[in-house]
Amino acid sequence: MDDNREFFVTTAKGLEEVLAGEVSALGLSSVMVETGGVRFKGTVADCYRANLWLRTANRILLPLAEFPCSTPQQLYEGVRTISWHHYLTPDMTLAVDCSLRNSTLTHSGFVALKTKDAVVDALRDLVGRRPSVDAKDPDLRINVYLVRDRCTVSIDSSGIPLDRRGYRLARREAPLRETLAAAMVLLTGWDGSLPLTDPMCGSGTIPIEAALLASHRAPGLGRTFGFERWTEFDGKLWQQLVEDARERVRNVIPAPVTGADVSAAALSTALQNARRAEVEGIIRWRKEDILSASPSSPGVLLFNPPYGERLGEVEELKIFYRQIGDFLKKKCVGSTAFILVGNSELAKHIGLKASRRFVLFNGPIECRLLKFELY
16 A cells, blocks of 8 residues: 555535544644535555544545446446455455435446446456455445546545444434534544533433543544454554553543433443443443433533424423523533534524534534524
């Protein structure tokens, strides 16, 4: 593999700038923000390091080829031109992911099948045998991005999406993705020097991501990656990067991270998740209702209240959001609150003027992360 390559890091819509800040902070070069992700140039070591450390990324792709593609034959021939023997052997398995938009070819299943045919035919013609397909757990995951009749073929260095850190085995209803929770923490500008509290923590994703950040723990510690199965995987280099990351971990942080919830079941799940994430010792858990919570020390409040999906729920939640506003005004003076709101009508009932608004997407739901200065 060449010493210096271009990589594309995918992320959720709205998080591109946050991700770019992370990529730049890692010291990676030629960082360029695009819709849906960020490009950078680097070595294989940079690819390993980015997978290990990036908190808001979904996947890190290594583009292999780009070509015009409006017919099945153009797709087949374009994929066949890639030197697949550098990345794949007949004893390995593969899978193909597709993303299509505004193109003549409109069936993702057909595009994936045609791509697979081109890959295995190229390898069979060269070495006499062909690899097999494993859709669930392949050795090499191939990504096809076809937009406006232009095709980019990449290999996926991440394997399992990066939001799956491995600590959240028990997922409660409507969980917040780890990557979105990490982005919310980063957008607050919190550096660990002030207390951070999630008063409606559910299964604990926000406090856990904050604790990972404050303790300098790489989010990729404790999981595996797609690049570990690549033919040119450098195990010695990877082990050194992991050891370096473990040496950076600190088990004591300057200010407390707290997760509170009215549900004992939610807190039990949160504690289990924190234990798997190896941050249980630096998070405080409290069983309490936000509306009857005791005054907290000035710091950062960050939470994700329910949005309401049906009309009756929204009407009930209007009262609840007014109560949230009263809680902030009466008990949180001196703090800064950040609330992720997925319903603009509900946001009005908080009764406070937001000093900043960040547009984020919780799955398909367009949300606003609202910042309130509680003077």
